[in-house]
Amino acid sequence: MKKQCVDLNSDMGEGFGPWRIGDGVDEQIMPLISSANIATGFHAGDPNIMARTVQVAREAGVGIGAHPGFRDLVGFGRRNIAETPQALVNDILYQLGALREFARLHGIRLQHVKPHGALYMHAARDETFSRLLVETLQQIDPNLLLFCMESSATCRIAREVGQPVVREFYADRDYDRSGSIVFTRRVGRLDPEQVAEKVLRACVDGKVRTVDGDDIEIGFDSVCIHSDTPGALELVQQTRARLVREGIRIAGPQASTTKN
Structure with a gap:
C-alpha cells in the first residue's frame, strides 16, 4: 500500500572541532528533513557542534535524536x-x-535514539546487547523512539517489550536478501535520480532490489540519507521532491509497535 507520509532522517553534526565529515552541508539539509540524528561525541561531534546543531534543528522544526556510536573518533565509529x-x-x-x-x-x-555505524549493526545482530539496551530505554523513557531496521534483533526485542520503534529504509545503502543493509566504510557518489526512484518504489510498492538482483519486501517508517554520502544535499533534494510530487508528505515519524 502506498505510503501517505514518511519521515526523512539524516545524520547531523558529524564533525569535531574544525574538522567536518562529508560536504559540510548540514544547515542546507536540515530544512529538508523531518528528523535529525545528532552525533554525540564518541564517533563525531563535540559540545559546540552539538549545541549549534540542536539550535539549527529547533529553528527548522526538525525532531532531534541522539546518534551514539562506538568510542572511535579515529575510525568514525565504523x-x-x-x-x-x-x-x-x-x-x-x-x-x-x-x-x-x-x-x-x-x-x-x-525524540529518538539511533545508534551509529558499527554500533547500529552490532545491535542488529546481538540479542543480548539489544535486549539490555531496550530494557534500559524502558526504564529511562518508554516513549523514546528507537530507530532500527525491521530485520534486526533490536526491532523484534523492542516490540516484545513495547518500546516504540521507527523502522528505517536506507536510500544510500544496498540491501541483502535478509533485509539488512550491506555495511560499508566508504560510499561513492550516487545518482540522485536513481536514489529517488529507489525510495519512491519502496514507498509505493514496499519493495527494494538486493545486491543479488532479487526483489524483497521492506517495511519502514523513515527514510535515511547519510549526510556524509558524497553529494548528500542533492540526494535529499531529489528524493524529497520526488516523494512530494507523488503526493507523499514528509512528516515526523510514526512509531511502529507491532509487525505490519
Whole structure:
C-alpha cells in the first residue's frame, strides 16, 4: 500500500572541532528533513557542534535524536569494538544524556535514539546487547523512539517489550536478501535520480532490489540519507521532491509497535 507520509532522517553534526565529515552541508539539509540524528561525541561531534546543531534543528522544526556510536573518533565509529553489553549501554546513556541537556537548554525534547555505524549493526545482530539496551530505554523513557531496521534483533526485542520503534529504509545503502543493509566504510557518489526512484518504489510498492538482483519486501517508517554520502544535499533534494510530487508528505515519524 502506498505510503501517505514518511519521515526523512539524516545524520547531523558529524564533525569535531574544525574538522567536518562529508560536504559540510548540514544547515542546507536540515530544512529538508523531518528528523535529525545528532552525533554525540564518541564517533563525531563535540559540545559546540552539538549545541549549534540542536539550535539549527529547533529553528527548522526538525525532531532531534541522539546518534551514539562506538568510542572511535579515529575510525568514525565504523570499526567494531569488543566490549560488554553493559559497557556499551553505559556509553549510549552517557551520550544520550549529553544531547538531552542541550535539547532542554533549547526548550525541546529528545525524540529518538539511533545508534551509529558499527554500533547500529552490532545491535542488529546481538540479542543480548539489544535486549539490555531496550530494557534500559524502558526504564529511562518508554516513549523514546528507537530507530532500527525491521530485520534486526533490536526491532523484534523492542516490540516484545513495547518500546516504540521507527523502522528505517536506507536510500544510500544496498540491501541483502535478509533485509539488512550491506555495511560499508566508504560510499561513492550516487545518482540522485536513481536514489529517488529507489525510495519512491519502496514507498509505493514496499519493495527494494538486493545486491543479488532479487526483489524483497521492506517495511519502514523513515527514510535515511547519510549526510556524509558524497553529494548528500542533492540526494535529499531529489528524493524529497520526488516523494512530494507523488503526493507523499514528509512528516515526523510514526512509531511502529507491532509487525505490519
